[in-house]
Amino acid sequence: MIQLRYGDRQVLRIRPPAEATVADVGVPRGQPLDDPAAAVAAALADPLDFPPLSRATTPGDRVVLAVDRGVPQLDFVIAGAVHTLLASRVLPEDITLLLAPEENGLRRREPTAALSAEVSAAIRIVEHDPRNREDLTYLAASKDNRPIYIHRQLFDADLVLPISCLRPQRVLGRLGVHGGLFPTFSDEKTRERFQTPGAARLPVQRHRRRDEVDEAAWLLGIQIVLQVVPGARDAVLHVLAGKPEAVAKRGRKLCDAAWLCRLPRRAGLVLASIAGGRQEQTWENFARALSAALTAVDDDGVILLCTDLRCPPGPALQLLASLNDSPELLREIRRARTPDAISASLLVEARERTQVYLLSGLDGETVEGLGVGYIANEDEVDHLCQQFDSCLLLADAHRAGVRVEEDL
DSSP, X not given: OEEEEEBTTEEEEEOOOTTOEEEEOOOSOSOOOSOHHHHHHHHHHSOBTSOOHHHHOOTTOOEEEEEOTTOTTHHHHHHHHHHXXXXXXXXXXXXXXXXXXXXXXXXXXXXXXXXXXXHHHHSEEEEOOTTOGGGEEEEEEOTTSOEEEEEHHHHHOSEEEEEEEOOOTTOTTOOOTTTTTTTTTXXXXXXXXXXXXXXXXXXXXXXXXXHHHHHHHHHHXXXXXXXXXXXXXXXXXXXXXXXXXXXXXXXHHHHHHHHEEEESSOEEEEEEEOBSSGGGOSHHHXXXXXXXXXXXXXXXXXXXXXXXXXXXXXXXXXXXXXXXXXXXXXXXXXXXXSTTHHHHHHHHHHHHHSEEEEESSSOHHXXXXXXXXXXXXXXXXXXXXXXXXXXXXXXXXXXXXXXXXGGO
């Protein structure tokens, strides 16, 4: 019997044929931290190529912690950063948590839950709304003469500490250490530009977007970042703080060691999962998991995505049902700028070379309307596995990077 974790502590148990070759890539590698808050405090006390945070702040400084989506153990990560600031004589009322908007209105757990009630009450919490022009301010024009808008809290702060997750090479949409800052805290038009399928998948556009991200961070004067290497589900493997270039260099090695999967060959069946609570069960992570699975599966093979996804499909995914295999389909999706546009684009590609099945919290009619096979339970998964002589297990596929040696 083999097992695959998915959803919020759910486990899939299946019995492949005795003669089948089963590979479990075994990511992430490494042991989770027992005390993420202490690890954050230690990282900020001795940052990479940067003075201790206590020497970078003075009493009266306005500090903004700019927090991206998907940071594991967020309440403890925040607690470690806030306690370090308080020890540096920053007042709690001078600290603002600026939170990235959640996809489809999913709520994160309380970010100040690990702080005392007194400190928690004094800290200001703001959730970014890219459609609220009153909260945005003009920063500068980019080298491509595009206006750069950011949240006003970032512009007015004496110190901005971006907090986000590191991702390994070959993960869809990877924008580097500043990707959790920009376009995350920019205006709606900019965010939509980054949501087009081409921005995430075409090499030239990816390069341009990364340059734009780095330029925005430089114009904002970002000198220090806090980055987390996530583990399985809600675990933290590593915490890094320091100068962005130093964190990126060190973080790339740690993240690839934990999450980069090197496969000798593709498999006929890839079981890829998205583990974690409701905040992880998004169409954005669906796209990342599908992208990793597409790299690992044989042509004419099968991908089964094991999730607890419950968010209804957005406008771009709905085109898959309304247009089905129409010649207009790909053109319409390539023009889409919605958060699900990249997922829709990948599904179009996947349907051309593989079969995709989905285990989720969605109903069968919704799933099949996307041109995806509906899996209702573990027995159906087990039946599917009996048809293949090679099977790959890819847990937490939304965080994994995949490289196939036979392609090199």
